[in-house]
Amino acid sequence: MLRSGFSLLLVIPALLVAVPALAADPVKLTLKNNRFGSPAVTAPAGERLHIVVENQDETPAEFESHDLRVEKFIAPRGRITVRVGPLKPGSYKFFDDYHPDTATGTLTVVKKLATE
Amino acid sequence: MLAALLIVFREVLEAGLIVGIVLAATRGIAGRGTWVAGGIVAGVLGAAVLALFAGTLSDAFAGSGQEVFNAFVLSIAVVMLGWHNIWMARHGREMAQQMEIMGAAVAAGGRSLLAMGIVVAVAVLREGAEVVLFLYGIAVSGKDTWMTLLVGGALGILGGVAVSFVLYRGLAAIPVGRLFRVTGWLIALMAAGMASQAAAFLVQADLIRSWGDAIWDTSALLSDDSLVGRALKALVGYSDRPMGVQLAVYLAVLAALVMGARLVHSAPSTPRPSIPVRPPPNPEMSGR
Numbered sequence: 001m002l003r004s005g006f007s008l009l010l011v012i013p014a015l016l017v018a019v020p021a022l023a024a025d026p027v028k029l030t031l032k033n034n035r036f037g038s039p040a041v042t043a044p045a046g047e048r049l050h051i052v053v054e055n056q057d058e059t060p061a062e063f064e065s066h067d068l069r070v071e072k073f074i075a076p077r078g079r080i081t082v083r084v085g086p087l088k089p090g091s092y093k094f095f096d097d098y099h100p101d102t103a104t105g106t107l108t109v110v111k112k113l114a115t116e
Numbered sequence: 117m118l119a120a121l122l123i124v125f126r127e128v129l130e131a132g133l134i135v136g137i138v139l140a141a142t143r144g145i146a147g148r149g150t151w152v153a154g155g156i157v158a159g160v161l162g163a164a165v166l167a168l169f170a171g172t173l174s175d176a177f178a179g180s181g182q183e184v185f186n187a188f189v190l191s192i193a194v195v196m197l198g199w200h201n202i203w204m205a206r207h208g209r210e211m212a213q214q215m216e217i218m219g220a221a222v223a224a225g226g227r228s229l230l231a232m233g234i235v236v237a238v239a240v241l242r243e244g245a246e247v248v249l250f251l252y253g254i255a256v257s258g259k260d261t262w263m264t265l266l267v268g269g270a271l272g273i274l275g276g277v278a279v280s281f282v283l284y285r286g287l288a289a290i291p292v293g294r295l296f297r298v299t300g301w302l303i304a305l306m307a308a309g310m311a312s313q314a315a316a317f318l319v320q321a322d323l324i325r326s327w328g329d330a331i332w333d334t335s336a337l338l339s340d341d342s343l344v345g346r347a348l349k350a351l352v353g354y355s356d357r358p359m360g361v362q363l364a365v366y367l368a369v370l371a372a373l374v375m376g377a378r379l380v381h382s383a384p385s386t387p388r389p390s391i392p393v394r395p396p397p398n399p400e401m402s403g404r
Contacts, residue, residue, distance in 0.1 A: 059253040066341045069357060072182055073249060075171030081179040083322050098253045
């Protein structure tokens with residue numbers, strides 16, 4: 001109850017601002033041999049995130065995440081940017097829909113410290 | 117082969133459910149088969165072209181080309197579905213009466229059929245492009261031979277078409293008098309669902325705000341990823357974690373379509389549009 005009230009307080013001012021704060025650094029992912037180079041990545045909560053996925057394979061891929069509600073095609077040797085969030089803390093699974101057996105990973109979203 | 121079968125089945129089913137509803141909603145209108153078939157052919161051709169330029173599209177609109185394109189084609193489908201529903205609100209009752217009396221196809225609604233053909237084309241285009249890219253990926257990686265790809269793909273298509281056909285038969289079993297009211301609702305829900313998906317794409321492109329990332333979470337109950345979840349997403353726009361703006365757009369489009377149809381329906385039809393009826397000897401259409 002307290003938490004939802006608190007998040008509402010966060011939502012209302014966010015509604016008034018044109019664009020939510022964007023995390024300074026994009027989350028970078030690479031696909032090689034139908035696997036994610038670094039399958040575990042971390043990002044701050046409460047910010048708009050850019051996730052850059054680079055496909056180093058000669059085959060197409062589709063970056064997909066039910067948790068992030070993203071589904072985006074990546075051309076062979078292509079690179080895409082997906083925009084998600086602001087997200088709540090937690091873990092968000094993602095995968096390559098064309099190679100779901102091998103290419104999987106998790107984005108862990110952590111709360112930012114108040115001092116930051 | 118199993119991978120090809122599953123993904124082709126999934127995508128064909130998603131497009132097929134939409135085609136099934138379109139076929140039910142245009143039942144008894146002469147020439148609908150041609151328009152729906154034309155929509156499927158246009159969609160398949162478009163999917164091949166889209167797959168060819170997928171890389172280029174990705175880079176358009178500052179990397180949001182895919183999102184903008186998806187939102188655009190979905191919006192077109194929403195407008196076309198809305199147009200059809202308003203048109204049916206005006207003519208549906210007369211058509212149903214004439215069909216019941218004559219037992220024949222009503223020769224009317226060329227424009228409405230065009231609209232529905234476009235809806236079919238959009239559905240086939242979106243799902244078809246995914247199939248083409250996926251199969252291309254498998255073919256390039258050389259994991260499967262062309263033969264197993266072909267067999268898997270063909271089985272997937274057959275399965276998707278079969279399930280869609282069952283849906284169509286179920287809807288077609290509804291008496292003509294009530295059919296258009298049911299399909300009117302189905303189309304309104306489908307249009308609202310497509311509009312909410314378009315909104316989600318615009319959020320991803322940073323063009324509109326999300327108004328809350330996930331208003332509820334029913335992924336444990338019914339995941340978007342499950343086959344039933346996917347089918348419900350295509351049919352009524354189900355989402356296990358909808359954004360606030362998706363809900364708002366969904367309700368707005370649904371309300372607009374339902375109210376619009378009511379208004380048109382209750383309005384006095386001043387110059388009564390005469391709908392010519394085809395002469396009875398038409399066994400091909402009357403059998404459906």
